[in-house]
Amino acid sequence: MKRSDEAFWWALFSAGGVMAALFVPAFVLVTGFLLPAGGDGAVAAERTTQFAAAVGWWPVKLALLGVLALSFVHCGHRIRHTLMDLGLRRYSGLLKVPCYGGALAATVWAALLLWRV
């Protein structure tokens, strides 16, 4: 019997798990709290500028794209397995399409967005 391609997805899932664990809480802090509730006008403007400058720098763009891509696969993989555990085990192959396809689509979208920043 042939070895499963699951090794590939599991590797990306694991790498994405690390990325998500290391970065996502900080991202939520920044984009969910620090930027929207950034105090008075001058400080807020300053922070927004800092943020824009950072994201506009191409090494950060590339890194961010990497983190996002892996995190998307991570989520897609976990969602797929959770759905299998919840009773959709027999559709494990079919579930790959929305889960990994969605992660790929989100990654392409992220690349386009980052390109424009």
Add this chain to the structure above:
Amino acid sequence: MAHGTTHEHDVIIIGGGGAGLRASIAIAEENPDFSVACVSKVYPMRSHTVTAEGGAAAKIKPNDSLEDHIYDTISGADWLADQDAVEYFVNEAPSEMIQLEHWGCPWSREPDGSVAVRPFGGMKIERTWFAADKTGFHMLHSLFQTTLKYGNIVRYDEHFATRLLIDGNGRCRGCAAIELRTGSVRAILGKAVIICTGGAGRVFPFTTNGSIKTGDGMAMAYRAGVALKDMEFIQYHPTGLPGTGILITEASRGEGGILVNKDGYRYLQDYELGEALDVSDPRHPQKRAMELGPRDRLSQCFIKEKWAGRTIETKDGHVVHLDLRHLGEAKIDKKIPFVRELSRNYAGIDPVYKPIPVRPVVHYVMGGIDVDSNSATSVPGLYAAGECACVSINGANRLGSNSLTELLVFGAQAGRHAARFAMDNPDYDVSELEAQAEDEGARIRRAWFDTSRRNGERIVTLRTELHDAMENGAGIYRNADSLQSACETVADLRARYRSVTLDDHTNSFNTELTAALELGSLIDVAEAMAHSAIERTESRGSHQRLDHTERNDDDFLAHSMAYHRPDGSPPRIEYKPVTITKWPPGARTYGAGSGLKGEDR
């Protein structure tokens, strides 16, 4: 019992413990065309080899010698061992142990990557290989997992063998076995048979032995006319947990643990076992001395301390203390972690901080199915190896860590000889053997499934009486009276056995039926033990007679041979001379300087 199907192989092995698995592999490797059946009443990895803790002896280090291992074994046996068998055993031991290493056994190691060895009781030098303190467990699983490599080993798991099938020419050609799942009796046929069913510690109430160790193979061979040899020699291990009888390995003393009485005194020094070196002395633990004396002596010392009123009374009987505290937590966790786990779980004692209460506990049957130096019994085609067999290398007292090696050396040997017999004697009559198996099924049904018989005695009633009779009559110290009463009780139980009734008359997984059959085995084995013991009017090794306290080489440098009488009358006891080659009987001394070359010769 439903009549089951017939299955044919080349060699049938009854018992899937260390010896049975080693024999299976020996045959499977050397005769790839042979089909080997391994018939066991449990799954192989449940076999009692799994509980052995301390280690397995074999010369591996350059500072050791084969000669010393031979001498330690023979003197430890109180000169009742056959010296040709001991020589074969010791010579084969290293390669068998290396073989098991090659099969993946996770031996503990020295920093240079070679296998580590530890000191053990009665051994002049450290030569005991170990896998922490789960040596038997690792050996059994390594062997079992290795058997999975061979397509020609066919397992009959949870098949309870009840009878040897002997053809018209008097050759053993298989067994009848109950398939537990369905209750049908199968004829499992082959050209030769090896019994590897282990010991019979369950004859006694307080034992390290698991519930499965009921001497079924011994009893089967006994009923087939093979002598049970040296059955009076029963080993008490000096350090069992009170209440449960769970073994605290001798390795705990090999690593430096000490035994103290209620006054905190190392009482062994009072019994000619050497001087009590301080635990901080670099020479401690001293080989062949004090806590590293042989098991028979140490268990006897306990009884003498008890008689002197210097043991500790608990609700589970008298105990002494095994003190490991000076070893420290790190060493205990590295070398004997299972001791700590067992003491905590079953005695509520953490040996890092408190001494462990211990008392002697029935551990091993030195005697067994009489086999010659080729592991062959007196029935052509029938072989035996492991604790169920008596070849004999253990004589009147087995040294700790020889038995695990024994099951490798003689398991392999029995496998090779049985395979040769199978090749030389290929032809047998299937239908005659099938008829025997069918007859066995009918016999079991008649004996146990007769629903018209009600209100007989329960299995537990007889088993408890047997336990009491053997503990009181054939314990560490015996005399004519105590043994006479044990013989009488066993005879009474044999008569009452026929009236035992079962609650369960169904086929599938009838473990009450197997318990009844096991009780039958226990009674047979107990009978051989008690009658062999009463006839041996001397004291030697583990057989200590209060009415005959000296060793008597003139009359008893001989193996007792108990022969079953089918009419139910007491067994016939005969004697067979011990094979002495180079080591004439000498004084058996332990303590300072003991066991040095030439000392006892």
Add this chain to the structure above:
Amino acid sequence: MSGQFHRPHAWAWFLERPGYVRFMVRELTSFFVAGYLIVLLVTLGRLGGGEAAFAEWLSALSGPGWMLAHVVALIAAVWHSITWFAAVPQAMPVYLGEKKLPAPLAAVVMGYGPWLTVTAGIVWWVLR
């Protein structure tokens, strides 16, 4: 003879043991993390749309609904981090000779340490 008995499986098996519930909660973090990441993409999109668009978006995000959503996302993300770091010593044991690096220490070295560094670094960059 009816043979072996096979016990039926409950659909809601994940409620049968506390460990299963914890497992399911861990797995469900991925739904929230994924949701947050989509919102992050929108944020990046607005950033690319110019200062005004971005400011408008940030102002929307400061509303109570979005705040609550981000609180939930933060909890899920942190829980993912904690459970992930707990698994790291099991999945990637580090041996120092015979000894395995103790799990709590391994979690700190391979998980919590880098995590706090990264988080502090990013927050510092924005706040400085």
Add this chain to the structure above:
Amino acid sequence: MSTELTMTLEVFRYHPETDHEPRFQAYEVPYDEDWVVLDALNWIKDHVDGSLTHRWSCRMGVCGSCGMMVNGDPKLTCAVFLKDYYPRPIKVEPLVNFPVERDLVVSLDGFMDKLEAVKPYIIRDDVNDTSGGEYLQSPAELAQYKQYSMCINCMLCYAACPVAGHEDEFLGPAALALGHRYNKDSRDQGQAERLDVMLVGEAIWGCTFVGECTVVCPKHVDPAGAIQQAKAVGAQEFFKRFVAPKGAGV
């Protein structure tokens, strides 16, 4: 003496010859604080109901025979004490996720096949010869796999694993941990053969790291950890194929 105290055991009963559905039978047993649950079962079988069927042998937690569900948890019944539950009743059932043969006895057929499938033995290219002495293995190399060699095949991990219950292809915690044990053994060269079995279908990938196998393991084997490590090896091998030319056994 505490001989007058008793407690109740509610025991799962099923007989394949007469029953279509299992039932529970309550037994009153003497309470002894030194007794483990297995002692109570043995007492019932000896004194009350000889038809009660269960497996046991060593009574010291190493033969692996007596695993059962005790109040819903997979346990070695020789290692859990009545006093841990007294005075509440104890419910004893056969291990879940296995077919029940009778009463507390489950079928191990599936497990034995899975164990055999992972080739749990040393595989080497050279000829087996003991004359050269033992293979050297440093304590550090031993430590790499020792923990995973402690499995007693008691099956508690399968009873704790939801995937083992739902996915037949999944080899399960014990078998995978033992496969990994040999892969990590410095004396072994059979990793590629074993991975050919472990990396197929859901054999290993069915595991979603619930981790309860490790929680219930009485011998601290950590099968969950072993499985994740084996997956990582599988992933490495997957990517190596693109780096190394075909057939290069790197």
